[in-house]
Amino acid sequence: MDVVVLALIAGLFAVVSGMNDGGALLATGLKLPTVRPATGILTLVVLVAVIPLFTHQVALTFVTRLASFEDPGGRIAMAIAVVASLAVVMLLSALGRPTSLTLAVVGGLTGAGLGWGLPVSWGSVALVLAFGVAAPIVGGMLGWAMIRVLVASARASALRHWHSAGFLLQTLAYAANDGQKMLAVFMVALGFSGAPVEYTVLVAVLFGLGTMYGLPKAGRTLSREIIVSRPPHGVAAEIGAGAAVMACAAAGMPVSMTQAVAGGLIGAGVSHGGGRVRWYAATKIAAAWLLTLPASGLLGWCLALLVKGFASLEVA
Numbered sequence: 001m002d003v004v005v006l007a008l009i010a011g012l013f014a015v016v017s018g019m020n021d022g023g024a025l026l027a028t029g030l031k032l033p034t035v036r037p038a039t040g041i042l043t044l045v046v047l048v049a050v051i052p053l054f055t056h057q058v059a060l061t062f063v064t065r066l067a068s069f070e071d072p073g074g075r076i077a078m079a080i081a082v083v084a085s086l087a088v089v090m091l092l093s094a095l096g097r098p099t100s101l102t103l104a105v106v107g108g109l110t111g112a113g114l115g116w117g118l119p120v121s122w123g124s125v126a127l128v129l130a131f132g133v134a135a136p137i138v139g140g141m142l143g144w145a146m147i148r149v150l151v152a153s154a155r156a157s158a159l160r161h162w163h164s165a166g167f168l169l170q171t172l173a174y175a176a177n178d179g180q181k182m183l184a185v186f187m188v189a190l191g192f193s194g195a196p197v198e199y200t201v202l203v204a205v206l207f208g209l210g211t212m213y214g215l216p217k218a219g220r221t222l223s224r225e226i227i228v229s230r231p232p233h234g235v236a237a238e239i240g241a242g243a244a245v246m247a248c249a250a251a252g253m254p255v256s257m258t259q260a261v262a263g264g265l266i267g268a269g270v271s272h273g274g275g276r277v278r279w280y281a282a283t284k285i286a287a288a289w290l291l292t293l294p295a296s297g298l299l300g301w302c303l304a305l306l307v308k309g310f311a312s313l314e315v316a
Helices: 005-026 036-051 055-066 074-092 099-115 122-151 158-174 180-190 197-225 231-250 257-270 279-313
Strands: none
Touching: 005 036, 005 158, 005 180, 005 197, 005 257, 036 158, 036 180, 036 197, 055 122, 055 180, 074 099, 074 158, 074 180, 074 279, 099 180, 099 257, 099 279, 122 158, 122 180, 122 231, 122 257, 158 231, 158 257, 180 197, 197 279, 231 257, 257 279
16 A cells, blocks of 8 residues: 555544543543643643654553454554545544543454454453553543542642643643554554654644644543533643543553543542432433444455455456
8 A cells, every 4th residue: 555645644643532522531630721732732742742753662561462463464454444544533533432542442443354364362462451441441430539629629720720731731642642553553553663753743743733633622521511610620630630540551552531531520420429420411422432443344344355355356
């Protein structure tokens, strides 16, 4: 497959990641003036560009631990995985069921790897899924604990300081973990290893453009639909999600920041009574998460078999 096509697919993936993830990162603090949207987007862009220069273990997990995309045919399989994951996420979003792009990528990579005949590490896939399930649960528990701390220090000035710290923690965690799926796609598409600064900057700029476009919709989904949110709930969710995702990054395990934030919001809401949580919306989102990975895996597998079959016919 032509490198230009692969590069375009990787660039589109980075933009869609911004639309899907960037708004979720900013959504929890929209009711506080501490971090303005423009400042938040700039912070995200800078950290997404800089953090992989120091650690990109999660990107390597996507490229080498789920399936060996450095093997012959790995580039084509990666492109198929990205197409499959984007198709599933866009379809679910169009149906009003926002989901995790990270889950979709894990499913797409596994399915495309199998369909193309690449060696798939089921142990690594299971480990990634285990961390993926744990992240929103831990984020929820930490959100439940943090809301009590924030209520105890009820002064507005204290909440602003907590928000600044929480947003920075969350953004650092995203850049060290979830955001590296974009770098992983560029690694395979353009055939480089490590994290050259020109590519991390390119990823960050494309991600920022997607964030600016997707902020209104993603922000509305998390900040209004899951719980009847107040500023302390958003701050508690930021801190809980950031801590959970950062811990997963230390283990090199990719997890979804969107899922962790949702878990943090639910945990913070439950601490004030289950009636604050809109369980119908939360259940709808959870159902989309459960559907995402098998759907993207099946689509990636089918597309890989189809493309490989056509390639064999052309050779013959």
